[in-house]
Amino acid sequence: xxxxxxxxxxxxxxxxxxxxxxxxxxxxxxxxxxxxxxxxxxxxxxxxxxxxxxxxxxxxxxxxxxxxxxxxxxxxxxxxxxxxxxxxxxxxxxxxxxxxxxxxxxxxxxxxxxxxxxxxxxxxxxxxxxxxxxxxxxxxxxxxxxxxxxxxxxxxxxxxxxxxxxxxxxxxxxxxxxxxxxxxxxxxxxxxxxxxxxxxxxxxxxxxxxxxxxxxxxxxxxxxxxxxxxxxxxxxxxxxx
Amino acid sequence: xxxxxxxxxxxxxxxxxxxxxxxxxxxxxxxxxxxxxxxxxxxxxxxxxxxxxxxxxxxxxxxxxxxxxxxxxxxxxxxxxxxxxxxxxxxxxxxxxxxxxxxxxxxxxxxxxxxxxxxxxxxxxxxxxxxxxxxxxxxxxxxxxxxxxxxxxxxxxxxxxxxxxxxxxxxxxxxxxxxxxxxxxxxxxxxxxxxxxxxxxxxxxxxxxxxxxxxxxxxxxxxxxxxxxxxxxxxxxxxxx
DNA sequence: AATTATTGTGTAAAATTTACACTTTAAATT
DNA sequence: AATTTAAAGTGTAAATTTTACACAATAATT
Numbered sequence: 333x334x335x336x337x338x339x340x341x342x343x344x345x346x347x348x349x350x351x352x353x354x355x356x357x358x359x360x361x362x363x364x365x366x367x368x369x370x371x372x373x374x375x376x377x378x379x380x381x382x383x384x385x386x387x388x389x390x391x392x393x394x395x396x397x398x399x400x401x402x403x404x405x406x407x408x409x410x411x412x413x414x415x416x417x418x419x420x421x422x423x424x425x426x427x428x429x430x431x432x433x434x435x436x437x438x439x440x441x442x443x444x445x446x447x448x449x450x451x452x453x454x455x456x457x458x459x460x461x462x463x464x465x466x467x468x469x470x471x472x473x474x475x476x477x478x479x480x481x482x483x484x485x486x487x488x489x490x491x492x493x494x495x496x497x498x499x500x501x502x503x504x505x506x507x508x509x510x511x512x513x514x515x516x517x518x519x520x521x522x523x524x525x526x527x528x529x530x531x532x533x534x535x536x537x538x539x540x541x542x543x544x545x546x547x548x549x550x551x552x553x554x555x556x557x558x559x560x561x562x563x564x565x566x567x568x569x570x571x572x573x
Numbered sequence: 574x575x576x577x578x579x580x581x582x583x584x585x586x587x588x589x590x591x592x593x594x595x596x597x598x599x600x601x602x603x604x605x606x607x608x609x610x611x612x613x614x615x616x617x618x619x620x621x622x623x624x625x626x627x628x629x630x631x632x633x634x635x636x637x638x639x640x641x642x643x644x645x646x647x648x649x650x651x652x653x654x655x656x657x658x659x660x661x662x663x664x665x666x667x668x669x670x671x672x673x674x675x676x677x678x679x680x681x682x683x684x685x686x687x688x689x690x691x692x693x694x695x696x697x698x699x700x701x702x703x704x705x706x707x708x709x710x711x712x713x714x715x716x717x718x719x720x721x722x723x724x725x726x727x728x729x730x731x732x733x734x735x736x737x738x739x740x741x742x743x744x745x746x747x748x749x750x751x752x753x754x755x756x757x758x759x760x761x762x763x764x765x766x767x768x769x770x771x772x773x774x775x776x777x778x779x780x781x782x783x784x785x786x787x788x789x790x791x792x793x794x795x796x797x798x799x800x801x802x803x804x805x806x807x808x809x810x811x812x813x814x
Numbered sequence: 815a816a817t818t819a820t821t822g823t824g825t826a827a828a829a830t831t832t833a834c835a836c837t838t839t840a841a842a843t844t
Numbered sequence: 845a846a847t848t849t850a851a852a853g854t855g856t857a858a859a860t861t862t863t864a865c866a867c868a869a870t871a872a873t874t
Binding site: 746748764765768769787788789790791792 | 819821822823
């Protein structure tokens with residue numbers, strides 16, 4: 333009796349298949365958002381490719397053979413900003429044929445939110461620069477598309493989860509929080525309704541402190557209660573404005 | 574005067590960098606959802622790796638050097654189901670070090686929604702099988718995680734956009750539509766409120782036909798107005814249940 | 815003709831969202 | 845010290861959306 337035709341491949345067979353296919357390079361690009369002077373910013377670097385000389389690009393690197401994708405993104409963040417322990421989320425993977433002028437490079441985009449006031453944050457490289465998100469026109473590679481996708485996703489996420497706090501200093505006033513949301517969503521919000529909404533969710537901790545050095549009545553300062561948020565996040569419906 | 578130290582790399586330099594790094598293989602895996610007998614289904618194939626013999630896996634393949642990611646996903650769908658022109662959306666990219674037992678393979682997951690009643694649909698391969706989504710336990714590789722991620726994303730998407738229609742025949746009754754939503758979201762919905770909601774959005778076309786061969790009062794049949802949806806999608810707030 | 819199973823329909827209460835203006839406070843100015 | 849300035853802090857009513865809920869109509873089956 334003849335054995336039934338089998339579809340099962342050995343390891344060897346698979347390995348051969350992988351090796352014989354032309355390889356594709358894999359990179360990670362980070363869209364690093366910050367918030368400063370009431371503006372949403374993104375951290376960019378001058379392109380290191382001659383073709384894109386003078387253009388700005390996202391912070392990225394090839395993924396190392398022995399590191400995961402998230403890991404690669406964290407490495408880039410750490411290298412470029414000195415920060416670890418920051419918000420980081422995969423956004424989308426971009427793999428159009430012609431997206432890189434030299435090689436076939438598929439890139440996994442990550443969105444990161446950092447607090448630019450953080451004392452550890454040092455922009456180590458003078459090729460790096462914080463750009464206003466609304467003054468970005470063209471960029472190197474397909475990075476404008478990646479950036480646009482990431483910003484859209486941030487706008488969506490920030491309505492569903494209070495991620496925005498990652499962009500603020502630990503202590504912040506409600507005005508700062510509202511400015512942040514207005515900057516991200518690019519809308520004007522009603523102050524009373526905004527306050528009502530945020531107080532109705534239970535994760536602002538009143539610090540019993542107030543702003544200093546403001547030329548008017550100072551606002552109270554709060555911090556975000558991550559613990560309470562983690563617990564209540566599931567049964568919260570998001571922010572409607 | 575000495576020229577300032579430059580950060581600019583030539584094509585050559587980049588190419589060398591890419592080539593010298595150990596390469597990572599890239600694949601695409603499709604989570605193909607269907608809806609049949611009032612149950613949400615997913616199309617799986619018996620694993621072709623000896624290690625996972627007897628386990629089921631998603632439909633995937635290595636990405637070819639000259640094809641984009643979406644393109645690769647469409648190719649797989651076409652090969653396995655005979656269908657083109659179906660809903661397809663990238664979900665997430667999985668790149669943990671040990672996720673593939675033989676090689677370093679990073680995979681881009683796609684979610685696809687197909688109408689299993691479609692006349693073109695032929696499951697060509699008898700290694701393929703439609704599984705109830707709620708009876709899936711372990712799978713080959715990290716495919717259970719990929720599947721869970723895709724299902725969660727589907728549940729979320731289906732509340733924001735009426736994607737569900739892709740899973741139904743062209744003509745459907747409101748009961749079928751509700752069954753679909755109940756199957757995807759795994760909840761019971763109020764019939765009157767469900768109908769109200771769907772009629773309040775304007776993209777059901779009354780076909781002036783009714784179900785046949787039902788042993789009770791037949792329901793009216795509708796079809797989905799893709800054109801109207803495309804126009805009104807932007808200013809629609811999603812489905813709350 | 816009666817039974818059966820499901821379709822089709824409306825309304826009232828509850829919850830959420832929106833629109834909107836005046837008083838309070840601290841710093842800066844006179 | 846009094847006045848000015850700029851933003852903080854606060855409540856309510858209307859509109860909208862969501863939820864809960866029950867009975868008459870219809871076609872097929874008996």
